[in-house]
Amino acid sequence: MTTFQLEKHVNYVKSLDKKSDFDSVVMEHLRMSGAYWGLTALDLMHSLNDMDGEEIAAWILKCQHDCGGFGGNIGHDPHILYTLSAVQILALFDKLSVVDADKIAKYISGLQREDGSFAGDEWGEIDTRFTYTAVSCLSLLKRLDSINVEKATDFLVRCRNFDGGFGCTPGAESHAGQIFCCVGALAILGALHHVDRDLLGWWLCERQVKAGGLNGRPEKLPDVCYSWWVLSSLIIIDRAHWISKEKLRDFILNCQDQDRGGISDAPDDAVDVFHTFFGVGGLSLLEYPGLKSIDPAYALPVDVIDRVFYGQKS
Amino acid sequence: MDGPEEDNTTRGRVLLADLDLIFLNDPLIDELGFVHPSQLLSLHSDGAAATSKPPFVGRTPKSSSLTSGSSNPEDEPYAHADCSRKSEHGVDLIENLEDLPIDEGLVQNGVPYDRMAFWSGEHKLAISAVALAPLYKSAKEAFTFSSAEYKKLCQAEETASSAASQALEADMKHHGNGTVSPNQKKSALEDSLMSYSRALVLVNCDHATAWNMRKRLLPKRAADGDVLVAELRLAGVVLSCAPKSEETWAHRRWVICQMINNGVPRMKLDLILESESKLVEAVAERCPMNYRGWRHRGWLVTQMSFVQVAIELYRTKLWASLHVADNCCFHYRRTLLLQLLKSQVPGIVESRELAATAEEKELNMRVLKVALFDGSETRALWKEEVDWTKHLITRYLGREALWLHLRFLFYYWRLHIRRTVSPARAKEDPDGVQHECDSKHTFISMDSEQQFVSICLSACASNLTEDANKQREFAASYKLWVLMNGFQQQKQESRRLSAPPVDKRDSIRMLLNDMAPHRSKLWEGLLTGS
Numbered sequence: 001m002t003t004f005q006l007e008k009h010v011n012y013v014k015s016l017d018k019k020s021d022f023d024s025v026v027m028e029h030l031r032m033s034g035a036y037w038g039l040t041a042l043d044l045m046h047s048l049n050d051m052d053g054e055e056i057a058a059w060i061l062k063c064q065h066d067c068g069g070f071g072g073n074i075g076h077d078p079h080i081l082y083t084l085s086a087v088q089i090l091a092l093f094d095k096l097s098v099v100d101a102d103k104i105a106k107y108i109s110g111l112q113r114e115d116g117s118f119a120g121d122e123w124g125e126i127d128t129r130f131t132y133t134a135v136s137c138l139s140l141l142k143r144l145d146s147i148n149v150e151k152a153t154d155f156l157v158r159c160r161n162f163d164g165g166f167g168c169t170p171g172a173e174s175h176a177g178q179i180f181c182c183v184g185a186l187a188i189l190g191a192l193h194h195v196d197r198d199l200l201g202w203w204l205c206e207r208q209v210k211a212g213g214l215n216g217r218p219e220k221l222p223d224v225c226y227s228w229w230v231l232s233s234l235i236i237i238d239r240a241h242w243i244s245k246e247k248l249r250d251f252i253l254n255c256q257d258q259d260r261g262g263i264s265d266a267p268d269d270a271v272d273v274f275h276t277f278f279g280v281g282g283l284s285l286l287e288y289p290g291l292k293s294i295d296p297a298y299a300l301p302v303d304v305i306d307r308v309f310y311g312q313k314s
Numbered sequence: 315m316d317g318p319e320e321d322n323t324t325r326g327r328v329l330l331a332d333l334d335l336i337f338l339n340d341p342l343i344d345e346l347g348f349v350h351p352s353q354l355l356s357l358h359s360d361g362a363a364a365t366s367k368p369p370f371v372g373r374t375p376k377s378s379s380l381t382s383g384s385s386n387p388e389d390e391p392y393a394h395a396d397c398s399r400k401s402e403h404g405v406d407l408i409e410n411l412e413d414l415p416i417d418e419g420l421v422q423n424g425v426p427y428d429r430m431a432f433w434s435g436e437h438k439l440a441i442s443a444v445a446l447a448p449l450y451k452s453a454k455e456a457f458t459f460s461s462a463e464y465k466k467l468c469q470a471e472e473t474a475s476s477a478a479s480q481a482l483e484a485d486m487k488h489h490g491n492g493t494v495s496p497n498q499k500k501s502a503l504e505d506s507l508m509s510y511s512r513a514l515v516l517v518n519c520d521h522a523t524a525w526n527m528r529k530r531l532l533p534k535r536a537a538d539g540d541v542l543v544a545e546l547r548l549a550g551v552v553l554s555c556a557p558k559s560e561e562t563w564a565h566r567r568w569v570i571c572q573m574i575n576n577g578v579p580r581m582k583l584d585l586i587l588e589s590e591s592k593l594v595e596a597v598a599e600r601c602p603m604n605y606r607g608w609r610h611r612g613w614l615v616t617q618m619s620f621v622q623v624a625i626e627l628y629r630t631k632l633w634a635s636l637h638v639a640d641n642c643c644f645h646y647r648r649t650l651l652l653q654l655l656k657s658q659v660p661g662i663v664e665s666r667e668l669a670a671t672a673e674e675k676e677l678n679m680r681v682l683k684v685a686l687f688d689g690s691e692t693r694a695l696w697k698e699e700v701d702w703t704k705h706l707i708t709r710y711l712g713r714e715a716l717w718l719h720l721r722f723l724f725y726y727w728r729l730h731i732r733r734t735v736s737p738a739r740a741k742e743d744p745d746g747v748q749h750e751c752d753s754k755h756t757f758i759s760m761d762s763e764q765q766f767v768s769i770c771l772s773a774c775a776s777n778l779t780e781d782a783n784k785q786r787e788f789a790a791s792y793k794l795w796v797l798m799n800g801f802q803q804q805k806q807e808s809r810r811l812s813a814p815p816v817d818k819r820d821s822i823r824m825l826l827n828d829m830a831p832h833r834s835k836l837w838e839g840l841l842t843g844s
Binding site for chain 2: 022025026029030071072075076077079121123124125162163167168169171172173175196198199201202205206208210217218219220239241242243244
């Protein structure tokens with residue numbers, strides 16, 4: 001059986017910050033999310049201490065705008081997605097106190113629409129991903145009371161389809177990534193009774209292909225990132241025992257770059273930080289030995305969540 | 315600063331200016347490709363015939379439309395490869411190419427742009443992979459600098475304090491711009507920012523900050539609608555190269571909302587929505603199951619008139635039957651069907667803006683009947699969709715998208731439509747369980763569906779292909795779907811699946827484990843509720 005190349009993955013993630021090739025340059029606009037993926041993966045692999053938290057926090061603060069929101073990098077416009085990534089990274093380093101929680105909460109609550117949905121930024125695009133982002137971020141900051149929780153829940157419920165899944169807006173096609181966002185947000189809001197667990201569990205289990213990997217929608221190929229989106233949703237609704245976990249574990253392990261580290265979307269493809277994080281996250285959900293446990297709704301290590309909510313130091 | 319870095323900076327600035335020149339010369343450019351330098355050379359040597367070759371898939375009609383034209387089936391293998399931004403001719407080649415010599419060859423006839431970096435003709439634009447990095451770097455620097463300048467000017471204007479504007483004027487005099495007024499400077503900066511942001515989004519489709527700057531500036535320039543039409547065209551150019559770009563699809567929606575807010579006439583809006591829908595279809599041809607593209611198409615439905623929705627349903631039928639594995643298209647049909655059902659609720663048809671008069675309304679209804687199902691009943695609409703889906707299922711074995719569509723059709727018929735269409739035929743017992751008393755009169759019942767499953771299973775009984783294996787799995791799971799949805803508590807407000815009656819459990823369990831043993835845990839969980 002293939003084993004998990006922990007040390008190589010750690011070195012791979014650490015090497016990313018120094019890259020300056022063209023591919024990296026055109027990804028600069030989402031560096032905040034890239035940092036969250038990489039740093040959370042490192043923490044799950046017990047290697048966050050190798051990183052300079054002070055320096056990273058200083059950079060994060062430079063990405064914050066007067067409105068309270070964060071950009072994906074210095075000089076980039078604020079967006080709710082990067083605002084969550086910024087807060088998540090600060091939570092990893094136990095540095096949530098360096099930001100003004102009320103200011104961030106004001107930015108996020110300002111993005112809620114009359115129908116309960118959330119816009120991603122001032123330009124008004126609506127997506128259930130932004131609802132998840134708002135809910136998760138405000139929960140970490142203990143400011144959920146700054147939004148209309150009831151309306152936010154109603155909007156999520158309106159995005160539910162006949163197959164039990166959820167899409168990005170009411171009526172949009174079910175998609176495993178959007179399902180994670182909706183189920184994760186409902187879990188944080190304590191509103192999982194709106195989910196038909198058997199029906200949604202059925203749809204999610206049908207994402208597992210015979211070879212063991214998970215796809216994100218019907219008729220698609222398996223991809224490592226859905227190890228996260230699908231499995232975390234199944235765990236939240238308590239239906240993970242309906243799939244073959246062993247086969248899924250083997251699929252993820254087969255997507256490792258055995259020589260240089262990193263995990264790709266499918267076997268023999270090029271690795272990247274996004275799939276490395278979701279591969280490591282998926283293995284953590286599968287309770288793979290040597291990895292920290294990850295919280296399926298917050299997508300942060302369980303000890304970080306415990307520290308945020310119960311003040312417990314690990 | 316001297317050396318290679320300085321050379322690169324200068325080169326970037328030249329490329330940025332060349333790009334402006336190319337768009338000035340041909341504002342109707344509708345397709346973009348990143349190419350290997352050798353491909354660029356062959357484009358230049360082939361002249362106009364080049365547009366039928368990679369990286370281009372579309373031929374622009376002489377009378378240019380909003381969309382990028384129809385796709386050429388012969389180019390399909392390449393087009394699929396081009397679905398990802400990292401195509402084989404794309405940006406991932408750059409690392410290996412940096413040592414190639416770059417000469418500044420200028421076009422001798424026509425527009426004097428750098429032939430080692432660009433090719434343009436027939437409303438297409440090709441950019442050499444080696445030119446992308448210097449072009450992007452220069453565009454980014456210029457954009458960052460000008461954004462900051464622009465912000466300063468706007469702030470000075472906002473505060474309207476004479477001190478601030480005096481300081482600014484003094485600042486400008488100091489830089490030798492004594493004759494330029496703040497307004498002129500602002501307008502020049504706006505022009506520059508439109509140019510820099512265009513270069514940025516062409517190279518990096520998801521550069522939201524660049525798209526946002528355009529959203530800030532466009533309302534100032536959109537006095538005539540052409541500016542917004544041109545913006546849709548630019549977004550189309552980006553999508554031709556990056557069909558999955560979320561920011562670009564979102565930008566299109568923003569532009570269309572601007573048009574609506576500016577009071578675009580309904581007729582014109584209908585045409586825009588129609589051409590948007592065709593654009594998504596053209597993109598879907600090259601890049602199958604593109605969630606962000608189909609999401610855009612679904613959004614269009616929310617803006618469409620009743621008649622347009624009906625026409626869309628009619629039109630997508632052929633495309634869907636040629637793309638039976640494209641779940642997105644079948645989901646789109648579900649969106650259209652539900653929208654039509656919603657429209658049939660009394661009051662909604664009447665409130666539609668399009669049907670301003672009774673005469674218009676009648677005309678709409680007539681168009682609908684002709685275009686759609688030759689009859690005004692939901693029943694006919696549903697029956698046609700069910701029959702068509704079953705026909706496709708028997709013709710194309712093992713297509714998950716088709717079986718899911720059938721699940722939808724059964725589910726909605728049972729739970730939402732049947733009762734409103736034929737209430738007399740549904741008899742309820744005191745517990746609220748609907749009995750199968752109407753099988754003779756309805757075209758989709760628990761009996762009819764179980765029969766259909768049996769027919770499908772026996773049709774492929776001796777077929778050992780993977781497609782037939784899948785067909786058996788989907789047929790068996792559809793039977794479970796029918797059983798679990800058929801016996802549902804009709805009075806229940808929020809719907810839950812209910813396990814089949816005990817006497818049916820053993821036979822369905824055996825069937826499922828026979829046809830899809832790899833999902834035995836799922837079947838056990840669903841049947842026993844654990």
